[in-house]
Amino acid sequence: MPYDTITDLDQLIRRLQSYNPDAESDFVRRAYEFSAKAHAGQMRQSGEPYLQHPLAVAGLLTALRSDVTAVVAGLLHDTLEDTLATPGELEQLFGKDVARLVDGVTKIGKIQFRNYEEKQAENFRKMVLSMADDIRVVLIKLADRVHNMRTLEHLHETKRQQIAQETLEIYAPLANRLGIGWIKNELEDLCLKYLKPDVYAMLKLRVAKRDEDRQAYIQEVANQVQAALAENGLPCEVQGRPKHLFGIYQKMERQSISFEEVYDLTAIRVITDTKMNCYAVLGLIHSLWRPVPGRFKDYIAIPKSNLYQSLHTTVVGPKGEHVEFQIRTEEMHRIADYGIAAHWKYKERGQVDDKDGKVFSWLRQFVEWHQDLADNRQFMDTVKLDLFHDVVYVFTPKGLVKEMPKGSTPVDFAYAIHTEVGDHCVGAKVNGKIVPLKHQLSSGDAVEILTAPTQVPHKDWLKFVRTSRAKTKIKHWLKIEEQKRSVEIGRRLLEREFRRHDLPPAQLFKSDRLLLVARDLGCESADELAAAVGYGRLPTAQVISRLIPRPGGDRAPTVEETAKSGVPKPVEKGVKVSGGRDLLMQLSRCCNPVPGDRIVGYITRGRGLTIHSVGCPNLEALDYDKERLVDVEWDTSAPSIHGVKVSVLAVDKTGVLANVSASISESEANISRAEITTREDQKAQLDFVIEVNDTAHLDRVLKAIERVDGVIRARRVRAWQAR
Numbered sequence: 001m002p003y004d005t006i007t008d009l010d011q012l013i014r015r016l017q018s019y020n021p022d023a024e025s026d027f028v029r030r031a032y033e034f035s036a037k038a039h040a041g042q043m044r045q046s047g048e049p050y051l052q053h054p055l056a057v058a059g060l061l062t063a064l065r066s067d068v069t070a071v072v073a074g075l076l077h078d079t080l081e082d083t084l085a086t087p088g089e090l091e092q093l094f095g096k097d098v099a100r101l102v103d104g105v106t107k108i109g110k111i112q113f114r115n116y117e118e119k120q121a122e123n124f125r126k127m128v129l130s131m132a133d134d135i136r137v138v139l140i141k142l143a144d145r146v147h148n149m150r151t152l153e154h155l156h157e158t159k160r161q162q163i164a165q166e167t168l169e170i171y172a173p174l175a176n177r178l179g180i181g182w183i184k185n186e187l188e189d190l191c192l193k194y195l196k197p198d199v200y201a202m203l204k205l206r207v208a209k210r211d212e213d214r215q216a217y218i219q220e221v222a223n224q225v226q227a228a229l230a231e232n233g234l235p236c237e238v239q240g241r242p243k244h245l246f247g248i249y250q251k252m253e254r255q256s257i258s259f260e261e262v263y264d265l266t267a268i269r270v271i272t273d274t275k276m277n278c279y280a281v282l283g284l285i286h287s288l289w290r291p292v293p294g295r296f297k298d299y300i301a302i303p304k305s306n307l308y309q310s311l312h313t314t315v316v317g318p319k320g321e322h323v324e325f326q327i328r329t330e331e332m333h334r335i336a337d338y339g340i341a342a343h344w345k346y347k348e349r350g351q352v353d354d355k356d357g358k359v360f361s362w363l364r365q366f367v368e369w370h371q372d373l374a375d376n377r378q379f380m381d382t383v384k385l386d387l388f389h390d391v392v393y394v395f396t397p398k399g400l401v402k403e404m405p406k407g408s409t410p411v412d413f414a415y416a417i418h419t420e421v422g423d424h425c426v427g428a429k430v431n432g433k434i435v436p437l438k439h440q441l442s443s444g445d446a447v448e449i450l451t452a453p454t455q456v457p458h459k460d461w462l463k464f465v466r467t468s469r470a471k472t473k474i475k476h477w478l479k480i481e482e483q484k485r486s487v488e489i490g491r492r493l494l495e496r497e498f499r500r501h502d503l504p505p506a507q508l509f510k511s512d513r514l515l516l517v518a519r520d521l522g523c524e525s526a527d528e529l530a531a532a533v534g535y536g537r538l539p540t541a542q543v544i545s546r547l548i549p550r551p552g553g554d555r556a557p558t559v560e561e562t563a564k565s566g567v568p569k570p571v572e573k574g575v576k577v578s579g580g581r582d583l584l585m586q587l588s589r590c591c592n593p594v595p596g597d598r599i600v601g602y603i604t605r606g607r608g609l610t611i612h613s614v615g616c617p618n619l620e621a622l623d624y625d626k627e628r629l630v631d632v633e634w635d636t637s638a639p640s641i642h643g644v645k646v647s648v649l650a651v652d653k654t655g656v657l658a659n660v661s662a663s664i665s666e667s668e669a670n671i672s673r674a675e676i677t678t679r680e681d682q683k684a685q686l687d688f689v690i691e692v693n694d695t696a697h698l699d700r701v702l703k704a705i706e707r708v709d710g711v712i713r714a715r716r717v718r719a720w721q722a723r
């Protein structure tokens with residue numbers, strides 16, 4: 001049996017050399033001895049020396065016809081997890097590849113499978129594949145699982161159930177996905193044995209009994225086929241099919257039918273030499289017995305996604321019973337059994353037609369690449385598992401797996417959990433460590449989002465979020481917020497106008513009179529009217545002219561005119577709007593004005609009043625209407641603190657940074673940020689953000705810096721200025 005459990009080293013080496021005569025037995029021997037030493041004294045639950053396990057795993061890898069590297073890694077696969085061996089040691093003794101494979105297997109072993117919903121299980125399988133950067137890692141893991149399942153009887157009942165369940169949910173489907181039929185079938189049957197022992201025992205017994213009864217009949221059908229094919233010169237081999245108990249159980253469960261109904265089918269497999277002959281065999285069988293309509297499937301023209309190929313047909317056999325045929329070439333048979341592992345060797349025979357591109361999935365690519373490559377070693381080195389290159393799989397704190405596009409950040413993750421979590425996220429922990437919000441997540445990461453009720457979405461987040469869900473949610477929030485602000489600004493602009501015309505604002509806003517005007521102007525409500533004004537879509541003059549019809553037409557008074565009539569009122573510490581009511585305001589970031597700078601206010605559409613320096617090119621470049629400019633001045637009654645960017649050019653020598661910092665502190669200014677860049681010309685550029693009260697204070701600081709030995713010049717930097 002090629003898949004049986006190997007129990008000694010010589011047997012292992014013989015198996016390896018049977019398909020790979022060049023394999024160095026010495027390399028394998030060294031790995032075996034290292035593993036023996038590392039695991040010395042350890043026992044399996046069965047009471048066997050632990051070494052039997054890695055030996056068996058390596059043996060199963062030879063059943064998959066793995067290369068020496070994978071077999072050696074199989075011998076060493078538990079040394080990082082269970083012994084004192086280190087990755088460095090493995091690399092030194094057995095090379096980079098072996099060390100990397102063992103490390104990969106160890107990493108996958110650490111994933112906790114805690115939730116078995118269908119979607120979750122699928123994500124786990126994908127996670128395993130995406131975490132392994134080499135298909136051999138997954139194959140070693142599968143071999144490991146096969147041997148553990150074969151020896152499961154030695155474990156405690158609860159552990160047994162848990163491992164069998166995990167195998168059924170994750171590893172058997174993984175084997176199926178990789179097209180390795182025998183591993184899938186063996187794992188499934190072993191799962192059935194431990195999860196449904198009664199069903200397993202019943203099926204085993206009935207299948208054996210049935211087979212005994214039917215042997216003669218199957219043989220008769222097989223003989224007839226064999227004879228007909230030989231007569232027509234078609235080379236072939238006719239076999240009965242191995243029994244897959246889990247498959248029978250599944251059919252009984254899914255279709256709610258009896259054992260007899262499932263197993264009544266006589267199943268026969270015909271293996272021939274070429275694809276053309278598969279169809280010839282099919283034709284012959286159909287000429288012998290009448291095909292059952294709707295039961296013919298051409299998996300040769302349209303392979304399954306795991307590259308399985310065969311023709312399936314059911315005919316009404318000699319005794320009027322249904323007989324199921326599978327027809328395939330030897331190569332297809334090998335692929336059905338070995339899947340991805342089939343492509344390591346025999347490349348000269350791997351002629352698989354690739355015309356029907358639409359159904360060919362990733363596995364197909366392995367074959368195609370494989371055919372271009374010079375040797376198997378190179379093939380395996382090149383086959384990186386980038387099957388899921390555009391997604392990552394991460395854990396929630398509850399152990400659920402989320403699939404995210406590659407490049408996703410904690411903010412994307414937060415919005416994937418819930419809008420509320422996204423809107424209020426302030427930070428994140430990845431694998432227990434705090435990371436910035438724009439940190440990119442990797443497969444296997446455990447992500448925990450930190451929230452604060454005061455946090456709100458930031459426009460800046462749009463620059464790094466990856467998912468459209470996060471983008472939409474952030475934009476939605478910003479839009480609502482902008483609407484709220486527009487209503488507020490519009491209301492204030494209107495109130496100011498109303499007062500100027502001796503109209504009582506508070507009453508007016510509640511009155512039907514304003515509502516009528518609003519409707520007249522195409523707005524549903526007074527708030528909508530205010531928003532239109534706030535956005536700048538509607539001049540206040542139009543509202544006023546409808547409230548107080550004037551013969552002189554409806555020329556709008558400018559904001560400046562309006563401003564002059566009002567009473568000044570400070571609104572933000574440090575700035576007063578001449579004649580203005582309190583408006584939302586912020587100092588513009590582009591010119592970052594400081595008390596002492598000449599300033600001007602600009603009523604933005606939806607973001608309140610921004611204060612710019614007079615002469616700020618951004619303001620001049622703005623497509624603004626003069627009506628939205630407002631006179632503002634610094635309120636010197638209450639001192640305030642402002643961050644200013646300062647750039648210092650100095651000779652690159654030790655102590656300069658310290659001396660400059662000291663001079664800033666001595667000028668009673670704080671440094672809120674500092675960055676030093678060494679230039680090629682032996683000069684250093686020091687960039688600071690310094691907190692000052694006003695321009696006079698800033699001048700003092702700059703002068704103090706320039707007095708420091710080695711400083712060439714110090715100047716204030718505005719965002720618009722080239723440095």
Ligand code: MN
Binds near residue numbers: 053077078144
């Ligand atoms: Mn193991």
